[in-house]
Amino acid sequence: MRSKTIRVAVSALAVGTVGVLLAGCGAGDSPAEGEFTVTMAALQPAPSFDPAVINNGPLYNYAASAYETLVFPEADGTLTPGIATEWEYIDNTTLTMDIRDDVVFVDGTGLDADLVVANIERYRTTPGPYQSRMNSIDTVTAVDEDSIEFILNTPDLSLPQAFSLTPGMMVSQAAIDDPSILQSETAGSGPWMLDEYIDGSEYTYVRNPEYSGPLDVEPDVLRYVVITDLTAQLNALLAGDVDITVAQWTQRETAEQQGMAAVGGESNVGGLWLMDREGEVVPALGDVRVRQAINHAIDRESLGEALWSTFQRPTAQVFGTSTNAYDESLDDYYEYDPDRARELLAEAGYADGFDLPILSRTTFGDSARLEATLPFLQEVGINATIVDRTNDYYDAMAAKEFAAAQSQQNGVTDAYVGASNLLVANSQVNPFGVTDPELDALMADAAAELDADAAAEKWQAVSAWVVENAWFAPISYYHTHNLYNPETLAGVELSAGQTVALPFTWVRP
Known part of the structure; x- marks a missing residue:
């Protein structure tokens, strides 16, 4: 039929x-x-x-x-x-x-x-x-x-x-x-x-x-x-x-006050994907110190609360609590420190800042999050701007037109899945195909481990490497909500x- x-x-x-x-x-x-x-x-x-x-x-x-x-x-x-x-x-x-x-x-x-x-x-x-x-x-x-x-x-x-x-x-x-x-x-x-x-x-x-x-x-x-x-x-x-x-969380409160029901839970990590890690489009991002400066420039506590109230958890890592790669100590790895951000930019040769057009879209609240994030980057001298490509967001990403994107990752319940979605050369959000021998070795070692406790320790080492090398600049793990x-x-x-x-x-x- x-x-x-x-x-x-x-x-x-x-x-x-x-x-x-x-x-x-x-x-x-x-x-x-x-x-x-x-x-x-x-x-x-x-x-x-x-x-x-x-x-x-x-x-x-x-x-x-x-x-x-x-x-x-x-x-x-x-x-x-x-x-x-x-x-x-x-x-x-x-x-x-x-x-x-x-x-x-x-x-x-x-x-x-x-x-x-x-x-x-x-x-x-x-x-x-x-x-x-x-x-x-x-x-x-x-x-x-x-x-x-x-x-x-x-x-x-x-x-x-x-x-x-x-x-x-x-x-x-x-x-x-x-x-x-x-x-x-x-x-x-x-x-x-x-x-x-x-x-x-x-x-x-x-x-x-x-x-x-x-x-x-x-x-x-x-x-x-x-x-x-x-x-x-x-x-x-x-x-x-x-x-x-x-x-969104504000709508949940409104709906519940009017007799509607709601379900939700921590599911997404949102923030900046610093994709051009070898500086092909924006040379500055090829320097790890610049990517670390971006992480220090963001006040995750205040930004996360403004965007998601109590329905969020500030973090610097992309692996969530449902995976064995999660390491609580990495959540606050980058303190909010604009002075340190400026120092790192100067050490990398960008004391006067640089231009950073950021790919975004109006769906999923991405542009709203980016609008709230830009002042933190601009405060340390990075001329970050929004480029709305809602209608061809992933096409623009795949074409390597942008060094960074406002994005979110959802549905990660397994460390190997998260690594495949975010880190490997042909993942959708790694359009530049950036790899690193040390990271590849860490992921291979973790994937091969059959003992659950040992595997968790090895996947946490993967997460630590990604955070230390600032492949991303997450803001928070936040809740999604369904009203009915x-x-x-x-x-x-x-x-x-x-x-x-x-x-x-x-x-x-």
């Missing part, structure tokens, strides 16, 4: 048109007797329906709704069977995996081990946010119809966790043969499938009659309505036009590593 699609080119949903698009089928209403429909406000339209290009965050539900993963992540982060019924490390470089024999895609075709292999090979060769997570795979082969074997080029005990995200989402053979299909329709075996959409504005998913997986989901219809402004999202929730939204109407949704959970509540957790009133 192939999903029905309607493709109409329109601009992103304007605030004033929310009521028009939702007219006739309000949030919580049922299009047919007995159906449970949930409408969620989405910050961004779907770039496509190809899971290979979708990251954790506001885009994730476009893929998670329609595709099963090899490994399923429970809300607490526990990994349970999905398409894979079991998996086992024979040793630290050999992983075997058995797959279900009842998987059926929306086009009526089935899944076997060869198709799983083809999917994983596609993730290995398709540029996207998780391509670097496949770096540890040397070969993946089908042992028989329902089992596969991975031979790794380096120990990587986190692969099952990677396969609980988009790299574990399997698409049909038709989509493997012609990936352009995924520009206009879903091709998965998940609980729901795309039914219709107005491109850039509204997306409707319905139950997939072919779904045979282990999940017992409740919503019959999912509707994602694009509202790119958080204030407009809150207004839509309070008006009853949507059932669930993402929010308790009259139309009885329960919502924010799963570990996610910033947007997944539809698997939505419960009928």
Whole structure:
């Protein structure tokens, strides 16, 4: 049963048109007797329906709704069977995996081990946010119809966790043969499938009659309505036009005062990504003393509190408390010390400062954070400016147009995953491909360690190296929040590593 699609080119949903698009089928209403429909406000339209290009965050539900993963992540982060019924490390470089024999895609075709292999090979060769997570795979082969074997080029005990995200989402053979299909329709075996959409504005998913997986989901219809402004999202929730939204901490307080419910938790680290660590575009950033000066210039305590109130934790490290790389002592490694920042700039030959255009975007509050950060940099003589590239943020990053970016990282629940997302040469946020032999050796040593306590110590050494060499200038680990109407949704959970509540957790009133 192939999903029905309607493709109409329109601009992103304007605030004033929310009521028009939702007219006739309000949030919580049922299009047919007995159906449970949930409408969620989405910050961004779907770039496509190809899971290979979708990251954790506001885009994730476009893929998670329609595709099963090899490994399923429970809300607490526990990994349970999905398409894979079991998996086992024979040793630290050999992983075997058995797959279900009842998987059926929306086009009526089935899944076997060869198709799983083809999917994983596609993730290995398709540029996207998780391509670097496949770096540890040397070969993946089908042992028989329902089992596969991975031979790794380096120990990587986190692969099952990677396969609980988009790299574990399997698409049909038709989509493997012609990936352009995924520009206009879903091709998965998940609980729901795309039914219709107005491109850039509204997306409707319905139950997939072919779904045979282990999940017992409740919503019959999912509707994602694009509202790119958080204030407009809150207004839509309070008006009853949507059932669930993402929010900032100030909006959470407002919504709870008006009877709405909220879930949230520490999930994101936000700040400056100092990407040009060899000085290719901005020579000054090639000097570690300059990057350290930037870190000393930022008052994390006051800036974090102004941006996120008590829903944050100032930090100088990019690994969070949910990973074994977290080291509490690194949170305050760089004291706020403008004088020390000026001294380091002078030692590096930049006593008179330098120009630093910083890539930013209006989504996720990045530009607002950067506007609050700039005065600290300017105080020590760095002429930092904002360049808004909301519409082609990652393209501008990949093209190496900017030495630094205002950014945030979410969903890191494993040190190896965090390193793959942030540090390796082909990670999306390392566009200059900067590597260092000492860091590479530290990461390889940590990844190969099988003893949990020893592995934690080694991953903390990785984090310490990154902090000392100032590859980033984080501000805080901050909370993300989801608001929902308790009259139309009885329960919502924010799963570990996610910033947007997944539809698997939505419960009928």
